[in-house]
Amino acid sequence: MAFPGFLADYTVQTVIVGASLLGLCSGALGCFAVLRQQSLLGDALSHAALPGIAIGFLLFGSRQLSILLSGALVAGVLAALLIVLLTRRSRLKTDAALGIALSLFFAVGVVLLTHIQNRENASQAGLDAFLFGQAAAMLRQDLWILGTVTATALLLVISFWKEFKVVTFDPDFASSLGLPVTALEIVLTTMIALAVVIGLQMVGVVLMAAMIIAPAAAARQWTHRLETMLILAMVFGAVSGITGALLSSLARGLATGPLIVLTASGLVLFSILFATRRGILWTAIHARRQHANLITQHVLTTLYQLAQNHHNPAYRTEQGMVVSYYGDAGNRALSELDRLGYVKPARHLPEEGTHWILTAAGIKEAERILASLHPVES
Amino acid sequence: MSTIDPQAARSENVTNIQVDARHEPDLAIHVEDLTVSYGTKPVLWDIDMDIPPGVLAAIVGPNGAGKSTLIKTVLGLIRPAAGHVYIHGKPYRDQRRLVGYVPQRTSVDWDFPTTALDVVSMGLYGRLGWFRRPGKREKQRALAALEQVNMSSFADRQISQLSGGQQQRVFLARALVQAADIYFMDEPMAGVDATTERAIIEILRKLRDQNKTVVVVHHDLQTVTSYFDWIVILNVRIIAQGSVADVYTAEHLRAAYGGQIALLQSNSFTKDTQG
Ligand SMILES: Nc1ncnc2c1ncn2[C@@H]1O[C@H](COP(=O)(O)OP(=O)(O)OP(=O)(O)O)[C@@H](O)[C@H]1O
Ligand SMILES: [Mg+2]
Numbered sequence: 332m333a334f335p336g337f338l339a340d341y342t343v344q345t346v347i348v349g350a351s352l353l354g355l356c357s358g359a360l361g362c363f364a365v366l367r368q369q370s371l372l373g374d375a376l377s378h379a380a381l382p383g384i385a386i387g388f389l390l391f392g393s394r395q396l397s398i399l400l401s402g403a404l405v406a407g408v409l410a411a412l413l414i415v416l417l418t419r420r421s422r423l424k425t426d427a428a429l430g431i432a433l434s435l436f437f438a439v440g441v442v443l444l445t446h447i448q449n450r451e452n453a454s455q456a457g458l459d460a461f462l463f464g465q466a467a468a469m470l471r472q473d474l475w476i477l478g479t480v481t482a483t484a485l486l487l488v489i490s491f492w493k494e495f496k497v498v499t500f501d502p503d504f505a506s507s508l509g510l511p512v513t514a515l516e517i518v519l520t521t522m523i524a525l526a527v528v529i530g531l532q533m534v535g536v537v538l539m540a541a542m543i544i545a546p547a548a549a550a551r552q553w554t555h556r557l558e559t560m561l562i563l564a565m566v567f568g569a570v571s572g573i574t575g576a577l578l579s580s581l582a583r584g585l586a587t588g589p590l591i592v593l594t595a596s597g598l599v600l601f602s603i604l605f606a607t608r609r610g611i612l613w614t615a616i617h618a619r620r621q622h623a624n625l626i627t628q629h630v631l632t633t634l635y636q637l638a639q640n641h642h643n644p645a646y647r648t649e650q651g652m653v654v655s656y657y658g659d660a661g662n663r664a665l666s667e668l669d670r671l672g673y674v675k676p677a678r679h680l681p682e683e684g685t686h687w688i689l690t691a692a693g694i695k696e697a698e699r700i701l702a703s704l705h706p707v708e709s
Numbered sequence: 710m711s712t713i714d715p716q717a718a719r720s721e722n723v724t725n726i727q728v729d730a731r732h733e734p735d736l737a738i739h740v741e742d743l744t745v746s747y748g749t750k751p752v753l754w755d756i757d758m759d760i761p762p763g764v765l766a767a768i769v770g771p772n773g774a775g776k777s778t779l780i781k782t783v784l785g786l787i788r789p790a791a792g793h794v795y796i797h798g799k800p801y802r803d804q805r806r807l808v809g810y811v812p813q814r815t816s817v818d819w820d821f822p823t824t825a826l827d828v829v830s831m832g833l834y835g836r837l838g839w840f841r842r843p844g845k846r847e848k849q850r851a852l853a854a855l856e857q858v859n860m861s862s863f864a865d866r867q868i869s870q871l872s873g874g875q876q877q878r879v880f881l882a883r884a885l886v887q888a889a890d891i892y893f894m895d896e897p898m899a900g901v902d903a904t905t906e907r908a909i910i911e912i913l914r915k916l917r918d919q920n921k922t923v924v925v926v927h928h929d930l931q932t933v934t935s936y937f938d939w940i941v942i943l944n945v946r947i948i949a950q951g952s953v954a955d956v957y958t959a960e961h962l963r964a965a966y967g968g969q970i971a972l973l974q975s976n977s978f979t980k981d982t983q984g
Contacts, residue, residue, distance in 0.1 A: 366821060490840060497831045501817045504883075507784045507810040508835035509802070555867035557822050 343580045346466045346533075349477050350572030350591055353533060354546065356481035357526045358568025359488055361547035362561050364523050366499050371426060372411075372520070374540035375433040377527045379410030381440025381536050384461050385447060394457065396473050400528050407524040410436050437536070464535030464588030466576065473532065480529050484522050488561070495519065496557055534588035545595035546571065552606035571595035623664075626657060628700050630664040631673055634689050635697035644694060647677050647686035668693065734798030737762040737891050737922040738783065743792030745775070745782050752778050754946050756792065760924060762891075765917040766939035767927040767953075771966050774944040776926045777813060780893045784810055796891060805835065809889030811880045811897050813926075819869050825879045826851050826864040832886035854882040859908060874901035881909060891922040899928065910936050933957060 364373055380403035387402025388394065410432045417428035444458055460468060488495065497505040498515045506512045523543065530539045550563035575591030607613050630653055638646040653661040665687060668674045673693030677686045689697070733739040736759050743756040752775045760766050768776050781787045783794050785801045796804040809832070829851040830843045837843060843851075855861045858878040863871060871879065877897060884892055894913075898906045913923050913936075927933065933940060933953060940957050942948040942965045949961040 366818075368818075493831075493834050493837070493842065494839070496823075497834055500821045500823065500828070501812065501831070503781065503786050503812050503816060504810060504831065505834075506786050507805075507808065509805045510834070551822065555822050555824070560822050 340580070341471075342467055342469075343576070345469050345471055345474060346580070346587060347573055347576045349469050349474055349533060350466070350576040350587070351569040352474070352477040352481045352572075353526075353530050353542065354568030354570070354572035354591075355565045356477070356484050356568075357530060357542045358546035358550070358564035358566070359561055360484055360519075360523050360526045361543040361545075361568070362550065362557070362564050363495060363499055363519050364543055365547040365551065366557075367519070369520075369523075370540070370544045371429045371433075372414075373523060373527055373543035375410055375414065375429045375436075376407040376524050377531065377536050377539035378433045378440070379406050379436035380404075380528055380531055381461065382406050382436055382443055383440075384458060384531070385440055385443035388447060388458060389443070396470075396532060397476065399458075399461075400476065400531070403528045403531060404524060406436060407528060408521075411520060411524065440536075460535075461531050462535050462537060463586060464531070464533050464538070466533045466579070466587035469532060477529050480525050484526065487518065487522060491515065491518075534591060538588055538592045541592045541595060542568070542571075545592070545599050549595070549598040549602040552602035552609045555608065567595065567598050571598060623660070623667075626660045627664040627667050630657060630661060631668055631689075631693060631697050632700055634674065634687065635694065635701070638689055638694075645688055647688055650685045650687060653687075673697075733759075733795060735762075736760065736795070737764075737797060738924070739795040739798070740783065741793050741795075743779075743782065743794065744790045745778055745787060746790050751790070752945060753782070753789075756943075756947055758941055758947060758950060760922060760939060760941070762797075762922050763917065763920045764922060764939040765913055765937050766922070766924045766941065767933055767937040768924065768941045768943055769927055769930065769933065769965070770943035770948075774965070776943055777895050779943065780810075780895055780924070780926065784808065784893060807890040809884040809887035809892045811884045811892070811894035813895040814873065814877050814880060814899065816895075819871075819876055821868065823868060824865050825855065825860060825868055825871065825875075828868060828879050829854055829882045829886055832883040835887070850886050851882070854885040855879075857885055857912065858882045874905040877901055878905065878909070881912065885912075889921070892916065892924065894923065894925045896926050896928060898925075930962070 361373070364370060383402035383404065383406025384399045385402075386406070387399045390402075391398050393399075413432045413435075414425070414428045417423050417431060418425050421428075423431070444462075447458060457465075457468070494505070494510055494515055497508070498510065498512055498519075502512050502516075505515075526543065527539050530542050534542050546564040546567035547560070549567050550560045553563055554560050571591050571594040574594040575587055575589075578590045578594075579585045579587040602610065604610055605612050633653070633656075634646075634648050637648050638644055650662075650665060653665060657664065665674065669676065669687075671692075673690055673696055674687045675690055677688045738758065738760040740756055740758040743753060743758075744751055745753040752773075756779065758779075768779065770776055778787060782789050783796075783801065785794075794801055796807060801808070826848070830847050832854070833843060833847045833850065837847070852861060852864060855864055858881050860875060860878050860882060863875060863879075868876065868879065877900070881894075881897055884894070897913075898909055901909065913925065916923050917938075925937070927937070934957060937953055939951070940953045941950040942956070942961050944965040948965045949956040949958075
């Protein structure tokens with residue numbers, strides 16, 4: 332196959348594939364984390380992974396990824412248990428418990444890390460790469476871990492789609508249906524923890540939570556359907572991963588992980604501003620348009636009521652009258668109504684200004700609007 | 710209205726503790742010696758509650774009386790510190806298919822990305838079982854339920870764009886597709902306008918007329934006598950239970966609502982109950 336120069340590079344290929352797998356996985360699972368209002372959980376889990384990595388290294392003296400990530404996973408699970416215990420057994424709220432677990436585990440991790448670095452040759456251990464990620468250290472066989480976790484996550488989400496959906500939306504109702512809510516929640520949380528763990532090597536402990544939250548948050552802006560949100564989040568995740576990997580391979584010396592997270596955050600910002608339905612810009616334009624529509628409807632019904640008061644469907648309303656009431660918006664409304672064919676201009680006497688007459692379509696539309704304002708009780 | 714006398718049933722339990730109450734299949738709901746606490750604070754204490762089948766029953770009591778907790782415990786959502794719950798003589802987990810549930814509307818995040826129709830189909834998930842997706846038949850049943858609550862034109866509306874009363878009706882439709890025998894509804898008429906409230910009570914009456922049992926947490930004491938035929942007055946303990954005609958008295962309400970009753974008494978409903 333013919334790759335453009337840098338794409339032929341073995342490391343670059345590995346990083347691109349790895350980053351897009353990570354994006355797919357964290358995008359999909361992030362949707363559930365965000366909707367379950369557990370965004371902070373990803374943060375706590377990723378910070379908690381650090382001591383696990385350090386202890387895994389100390390115990391086995393190996394830098395093999397599977398050992399380090401197993402350590403990370405165990406530490407993540409312990410942190411999750413601590414969070415549950417703190418919220419159940421004390422008066423702490425979830426966010427406080429998350430904060431405590433996060434700082435406690437992270438502090439232990441940093442202490443262990445400095446200990447390892449003082450003991451060994453720092454570069455040989457290379458564990459500090461886990462703080463901000465080091466995509467270049469990724470090996471081809473590491474892709475298998477990423478691929479397996481991603482495939483498992485997607486398989487689970489597809490198989491238990493309706494169960495995950497109802498558990499996320501209304502856990503009490505799900506439980507009344509007889510669904511094993513706790514088990515499903517444990518599966519979801521474990522999968523989120525796994526997604527965090529497999530991202531550590533590339534994105535690092537500090538920024539990994541953003542990989543979980545950002546694609547889902549961006550996707551949420553564009554849609555009102557969970558299916559669409561999930562697919563969009565996966566696309567956004569993969570796009571962030573690939574973009575970050577490409578940027579860092581083009582510009583030597585820029586770290587891949589932060590670039591991935593920056594891209595994802597850029598997508599969030601873009602979505603918040605420009606998304607249809609929920610985006611700020613769209614909402615503002617929509618509100619403006621609705622306001623204009625409202626005035627147009629007002630003018631139409633006003634003409635209708637004037638005609639009614641004069642018992643003359645062909646009553647001519649003088650433009651100045653409308654403008655005196657609605658200002659310049661009245662002019663715009665009349666030309667819009669003219670364009671729609673609801674009114675037509677007419678001159679009363681040569682020396683007078685423009686007058687407007689309702690058309691048959693205009694009368695019908697005005698009656699429809701008035702009827703919708705006073706709906707018949709159902 | 711009913712032949713069951715809960716007072717008698719209770720004294721029987723007291724005199725003979727060995728009585729095996731599992732065989733109360735004639736009762737739609739039979740709760741005995743139920744105590745529930747959050748941490749160390751009991752919020753339900755020694756509840757004995759019997760509800761016969763085919764009634765429209767209200768659970769009333771002040772805020773924090775434990776009404777939602779009672780329903781959730783009956784549905785197995787909260788594990789009681791002590792006591793048992795029987796639905797038609799069997800534990801809840803054997804009778805799930807017989808039970809429909811309308812949670813308090815505020816218990817979910819209505820900004821969830823889904824449509825009214827999709828929420829209603831959730832009522833069919835229990836029947837569908839694992840790995841099966843709702844198909845055409847499920848969609849039709851969900852649409853029919855929306856039609857029943859007069860919401861079919863909102864089927865594809867995102868749920869955050871529904872008014873409170875419309876959201877309430879979506880929840881009701883979700884329970885209706887469950888085609889249950891016993892319904893538990895937590896404040897289904899909270900925050901709805903008079904028209905919607907009338908529509909909802911009509912649906913509940915229809916269910917009762919099909920010999921289903923409907924248990925409703927209700928806050929409006931004015932409408933108890935006109936809406937319901939069975940009542941449970943609750944404040945941590947059971948203050949009174951029975952047919953509305955028998956036990957819905959100012960005295961029992963005073964016992965449940967304490968000081969608040971002075972305010973309530975000025976209203977006309979207490980006279981209604983005496984008349
Ligand atoms: N998850 C919880 N943890 C701790 N205490 C709780 C919890 N849920 C409810 N409580 C307490 O239990 C008591 C009963 O609550 P419950 O929600 O059952 O009352 P309610 O009768 O439904 O009130 P309302 O009319 O306001 O809905 C209250 O004092 C409440 O503070
Ligand atoms: Mg309640």
